[in-house]
Amino acid sequence: MNIANLNQLRVAVLGAGKMGGILLQGFLKEQMFGPDQIVATVAHEDRASALSAQWGVEVSTDNAAAVRKADIILLGVKPFQMPGLMEEIKPALTPKKLLISFAASVRTSAIEQAAGMDIPVIRAMPNTPSMLGAGIAALCRGKFVSEAQLELAARIFEAVGRTVIVDEKHMDAVTGLSASGPAYIYIILESLAEAGVKVGLPRDIATLLAAQTAFGSAKMVLETGYHPALLKDAVTTPAGCTIDGILELEEGGLRVTLIKAVMRATQRAKELAAG
Numbered sequence: 001m002n003i004a005n006l007n008q009l010r011v012a013v014l015g016a017g018k019m020g021g022i023l024l025q026g027f028l029k030e031q032m033f034g035p036d037q038i039v040a041t042v043a044h045e046d047r048a049s050a051l052s053a054q055w056g057v058e059v060s061t062d063n064a065a066a067v068r069k070a071d072i073i074l075l076g077v078k079p080f081q082m083p084g085l086m087e088e089i090k091p092a093l094t095p096k097k098l099l100i101s102f103a104a105s106v107r108t109s110a111i112e113q114a115a116g117m118d119i120p121v122i123r124a125m126p127n128t129p130s131m132l133g134a135g136i137a138a139l140c141r142g143k144f145v146s147e148a149q150l151e152l153a154a155r156i157f158e159a160v161g162r163t164v165i166v167d168e169k170h171m172d173a174v175t176g177l178s179a180s181g182p183a184y185i186y187i188i189l190e191s192l193a194e195a196g197v198k199v200g201l202p203r204d205i206a207t208l209l210a211a212q213t214a215f216g217s218a219k220m221v222l223e224t225g226y227h228p229a230l231l232k233d234a235v236t237t238p239a240g241c242t243i244d245g246i247l248e249l250e251e252g253g254l255r256v257t258l259i260k261a262v263m264r265a266t267q268r269a270k271e272l273a274a275g
Helices: 018-029 045-055 063-069 079-092 106-115 127-133 147-160 169-178 181-198 203-224 229-233 241-252 252-273
Strands: 012-015 038-041 059-062 072-077 098-101 121-125 133-140 161-165
Touching: 012 018, 012 063, 018 045, 018 127, 038 045, 038 063, 038 147, 038 161, 045 059, 063 079, 063 106, 063 181, 072 079, 072 147, 079 106, 098 106, 098 147, 106 121, 121 147, 133 147, 133 169, 169 181, 169 252, 181 203, 203 229, 241 252
Parallel strands: 012 038, 012 072, 038 059, 072 098, 098 121, 133 161
Antiparallel strands: 121 133
16 A cells, blocks of 8 residues: 555545545545545445435445455444444455544454454544534554554545544543534534524524634634633623623533533443443
8 A cells, every 4th residue: 555645545435424425525525535546335225326426436335345445444334333344344354454443432452353453443533524624533543553554544534624643542532522512512503593583683694693703713713722711801801791791601501511511422432432
């Protein structure tokens, strides 16, 4: 596998469902891989035909055949489906292939053991804003992954957003924060828009104001590098409107509730990992 030359690599996306489909479309949109470099699989033949026509890539229901053609294999099935998938593709695997899994809570060691060989396995946890190139993916490496392979995986996920490298012990926390996090943000946005309606704004304008405000605020954190508390203080003038709003948030326990949401989602990820 010539890692340096992406246009010579073939990629298989096994389980091109929600996240697998998002990543595949991101690769095509960003021209990370050409249509002739990608093969995908889904469970049903009619779905395969529809997606092949939609995406312009080969889509089938034969996981083992897809693996034989590929240098990089993205494992996009649900966690409970992973043992069956690994059993199915095991005859097509070689230690020269790179496995990248984004099945929540499935450890790299479990995939290595299921493969029955010293094969490089990278575990990734992307999130759904990857659909628009605004995702974030955390990556961790298995025992047999080289620095070059980890860098390759980072380049792949940077096609649809940002990447961070973490130790595997932190992956459940990543699941609780950034993988589940979009749902928390949508609830906050929905609530802000409802508040806008309550104080007299048309719903479409209230939603736009809420969404763009969240987008801009996140961009301020990412591009200035300032701590969120510092940016918050810059908005909060003495005896002004914002501090009254913040007082309501604090009395309502928003801060603690969000912290507990991440903690609970992280705990659930740990439970899933434990089986």
